[in-house]
Amino acid sequence: MSTNAISLSVVVPCFNEAATLQACIEKVLELRDHGVVLEVIIVDDASSDNSPEIAQGLAQAASKIKVVRHKSNQGEGAALRTGFKEATGDFVVVQDADLEYDPHDILELLAPLVDGRADVVYGSRFLGGQPHRVLYFWHYLGNKFLTFLSNMFTDLNLTDMETCYKVFRREIIQDIVIEENRFGFEPEITAKLAQRKLAIYEMGISYNGRTYAEGKKIGWRDGFRALYCVVRYNAPALPLPMQFLVYLFIGGTAALVNLFLFLIMLNMGLGVTASALFAFIAAAGVNYLLCVTLLFKRRSRWAGPVEMLVYVGLVVAVALVDVQITRVLIAGSTPAWLAKLCASAIALTLNFLGRRNLVFSQKSQKAVE
Numbered sequence: 001m002s003t004n005a006i007s008l009s010v011v012v013p014c015f016n017e018a019a020t021l022q023a024c025i026e027k028v029l030e031l032r033d034h035g036v037v038l039e040v041i042i043v044d045d046a047s048s049d050n051s052p053e054i055a056q057g058l059a060q061a062a063s064k065i066k067v068v069r070h071k072s073n074q075g076e077g078a079a080l081r082t083g084f085k086e087a088t089g090d091f092v093v094v095q096d097a098d099l100e101y102d103p104h105d106i107l108e109l110l111a112p113l114v115d116g117r118a119d120v121v122y123g124s125r126f127l128g129g130q131p132h133r134v135l136y137f138w139h140y141l142g143n144k145f146l147t148f149l150s151n152m153f154t155d156l157n158l159t160d161m162e163t164c165y166k167v168f169r170r171e172i173i174q175d176i177v178i179e180e181n182r183f184g185f186e187p188e189i190t191a192k193l194a195q196r197k198l199a200i201y202e203m204g205i206s207y208n209g210r211t212y213a214e215g216k217k218i219g220w221r222d223g224f225r226a227l228y229c230v231v232r233y234n235a236p237a238l239p240l241p242m243q244f245l246v247y248l249f250i251g252g253t254a255a256l257v258n259l260f261l262f263l264i265m266l267n268m269g270l271g272v273t274a275s276a277l278f279a280f281i282a283a284a285g286v287n288y289l290l291c292v293t294l295l296f297k298r299r300s301r302w303a304g305p306v307e308m309l310v311y312v313g314l315v316v317a318v319a320l321v322d323v324q325i326t327r328v329l330i331a332g333s334t335p336a337w338l339a340k341l342c343a344s345a346i347a348l349t350l351n352f353l354g355r356r357n358l359v360f361s362q363k364s365q366k367a368v369e
Contacts, residue, residue: 089170101208119168166189182222250287261283291359
């Protein structure tokens, strides 16, 4: 691959990586031997070891190395957000400071971008015949599950959504608002790239994963956050049938809250009416919060108090429809359980459509961003 006149910004998020930072940057600088005009941006995320001193020493010893330091630890996503803002190269790549990823692979990842085929290139640890250190089975399984779920929501066919190695055209990554501060960056950026209908390529890379004893930081909490981010950043842009499936989860969760609270209040000695009313209001609140958090928030066009007022109005209106349908069906000799089941199905559909098209209706498609 000819790399003449190619300028590349390498963003290196760093938190307590004194053991590997210098070796990592030295390997990155070797890309200059292949004609790449290189810019290295080290973002120190308030390290407590001597990573900042090492980074400053590297910046003094070589040109085009810039060091930015956060005053407090904010997470990898926040470090990347800072680094992307500082980038000036034609292309931007993420390079973890722990050397799990070999900087020499970056040259191959640049090829589809340089020849104009790709807007973004993912380096997959699960493609090709490159060497891979054999490590944690459950991490592998979790990665595969998150990638599968992300693909289901984005309609992509990636093999490694969680990979560190992502190479972007600079104008693309700098035009995307990054909200996640930690490892939720990976599903967030994948969702936002997919929504832009960009040309995304994937290529095999090597991988030298490290153990927790060697300093690996990602944990099970980050896995749950990634799961949440897959839904949060994809759901507002999904087609109606997929959004309805997400709403079934939301409605089902609220229904369980309704049932459990009703039984608890009843066992505490409250009457049926008071227990049912308390449980219904609490479930409606849970439904609202889940809709805001997962499904519709970035579509909303109403100010907070107005949005809540419209939501309450919809809940009351659908409840009245539910009651009326139940009464009509029972009056027509329909068994009570079937009448309630039909009324509930209609109410569920009306609730979803009302939330999507009235309560959380969007001003413009830009709200998805």
